[in-house]
Amino acid sequence: MEKLKQELRIEQGDFIAYELAQTKDYFRTLIATIISQNTNEKNTYRAFGELERRIGVECAKLSQTDVQKIAEAIKPAGLYAQKSQAIKSLALFLMENYGCQIELLLKQGPEKVKEELGKIRGIGSKTIDVLLANYGYPVLPIDTHVKRTSIRIGLAPPGSYEKMQAHLHKVFSPEKRLEAHLYLIKLGRTFCLPRNPKCNVCPVSALCCYYKNKPQK
Ligand code: SF4
CATH class of the missing domain: 1.10.340.30 (Hypothetical protein; domain 2)
Structure with a gap:
């Protein structure tokens, strides 16, 4: 975060x-x-x-x-x-x-x-x-960007809405969940694009499973 x-x-x-x-x-x-x-x-x-x-x-x-x-x-x-x-x-x-x-x-x-x-x-x-x-309730809503970025980074495995949310709720403390929702969406819109993620300039590439496992050119 x-x-x-x-x-x-x-x-x-x-x-x-x-x-x-x-x-x-x-x-x-x-x-x-x-x-x-x-x-x-x-x-x-x-x-x-x-x-x-x-x-x-x-x-x-x-x-x-x-x-x-x-x-x-x-x-x-x-x-x-x-x-x-x-x-x-x-x-x-x-x-x-x-x-x-x-x-x-x-x-x-x-x-x-x-x-x-x-x-x-x-x-x-x-x-x-x-x-x-x-x-103000401590829930982390999962939209398409949150889903994609969370899976790629390795914050949660793919699964049902409820299962993914349970994983993310373990990762983010209650007071951080709305913020996490907003920033993961922003990450998905800015760097972690659906087709061609901009991993080389992404601020969280060092922490990202997708990037670690990606064949380097
Ligand atoms: S390193 Fe790539 S796959 Fe990982 S979060 Fe950043 S843009 Fe997405």
């Missing part, structure tokens, strides 16, 4: 969910995380901005908005049919069960949050964990 923090900077525009969580608006944090599924940060910002402009990223408004209109607004992020349905279902669920106050659910602990939000189609383990981590 220290190596990564020396070389990489978390900047404005890198993580929309993390930025929104700084305002303590966890509904917006979760909506941004849903929009960010399978797309990059730039498209997520665009789609989130459109949703804000056309409808407003508020639980009460979204619960009353036609799903088609939500889909139109978030088009720049792709998979908009699936994501708009998840957003609408989430808003309705929170409206009916928590009076649109997501904190009332979050305060009940990670297991309850997983149980409740896990019932909504289109909201999976990673999305829920991003919400939990940004709220």
